[in-house]
Amino acid sequence: MTVSPSDDRGAEPREQASTGDPDRTGDHGEAVIRCEGVAAGFDDRELFRDVSFEVRRGEVFVILGGSGCGKSTLLKLMIGLVPPRAGRVSILGTDVWSAEGPARLALLRRIGVMWQQGALFGSQTLLENVEMPLAEHTSLRPDARAAVARVKLGLVGLSEAAARLPSEVSGGMLKRAGVARALALDPPILFLDEPSAGLDPITSAGLDAMIKDLARTLGTTFVVVTHELASILAIGDRCIMLDREAKGMIAQGDPRRLRDESTHPTVRAFFRREAA
Numbered sequence: 501m502t503v504s505p506s507d508d509r510g511a512e513p514r515e516q517a518s519t520g521d522p523d524r525t526g527d528h529g530e531a532v533i534r535c536e537g538v539a540a541g542f543d544d545r546e547l548f549r550d551v552s553f554e555v556r557r558g559e560v561f562v563i564l565g566g567s568g569c570g571k572s573t574l575l576k577l578m579i580g581l582v583p584p585r586a587g588r589v590s591i592l593g594t595d596v597w598s599a600e601g602p603a604r605l606a607l608l609r610r611i612g613v614m615w616q617q618g619a620l621f622g623s624q625t626l627l628e629n630v631e632m633p634l635a636e637h638t639s640l641r642p643d644a645r646a647a648v649a650r651v652k653l654g655l656v657g658l659s660e661a662a663a664r665l666p667s668e669v670s671g672g673m674l675k676r677a678g679v680a681r682a683l684a685l686d687p688p689i690l691f692l693d694e695p696s697a698g699l700d701p702i703t704s705a706g707l708d709a710m711i712k713d714l715a716r717t718l719g720t721t722f723v724v725v726t727h728e729l730a731s732i733l734a735i736g737d738r739c740i741m742l743d744r745e746a747k748g749m750i751a752q753g754d755p756r757r758l759r760d761e762s763t764h765p766t767v768r769a770f771f772r773r774e775a776a
């Protein structure tokens with residue numbers, strides 16, 4: 501869904517690129533997330549308004565834009581941590597902000613989140629960190645929880661690091677462990693907040709490859725917040741671009757098409773590393 505922008509500065513209409521190569525986008529299924537006319541801000545500061553888009557089953561969907569445009573706030577709004585000033589968000593057919601009690605808990609169990617720094621508990625091993633959601637939300641015995649956690653660590657390439665503490669592994673391994681914990685309950689949707697932040701290019705590329713592999717092999721839908729251009733082009737099936745000055749969404753579509761064909765000055769500047 502695309503809504504015309506209401507930028508007070510008279511910005512150009514937001515752009516919508518085609519999906520591009522059908523082999524890459526994979527003809528993804530129905531929408532599993534819908535944001536309709538969403539607005540957010542804090543006190544008297546408006547971050548964005550009138551943001552509408554859909555995320556389709558099995559795709560890697562990227563929320564991008566420059567610093568301060570509201571990317572991470574939009575993610576928090578989508579998962580129910582920040583209330584919208586206007587609009588509606590639904591995940592798997594359930595309204596995120598009207599769901600209460602058991603319905604809300606059931607919805608939250610169907611999503612996983614990896615925060616920028618991994619947010620692991622430092623006093624626990626990687627295996628124990630991944631076990632935590634299983635201990636909280638299932639009736640599995642300790643040995644069964646450990647077995648499931650080992651499988652999740654194996655999916656992200658950390659089988660040999662299960663007994664290590666977070667302080668004993670690299671930044672890239674912390675991010676992978678955060679993904680493993682987010683996968684613990686087999687959620688169909690994963691939200692990743694700045695997964696490549698602070699990583700060197702080689703480690704970042706490895707993390708990108710892991711995300712694409714998980715999306716392909718597990719059929720998991722990923723929503724990824726990032727401003728890392730290399731990662732956007734490597735993993736994104738589709739994207740939206742937020743802009744701080746426009747206070748909203750200025751483009752959506754296949755990121756490679758936006759890079760190659762956009763005529764919007766801010767979109768061109770972002771994808772081509774040019775001065776706006």
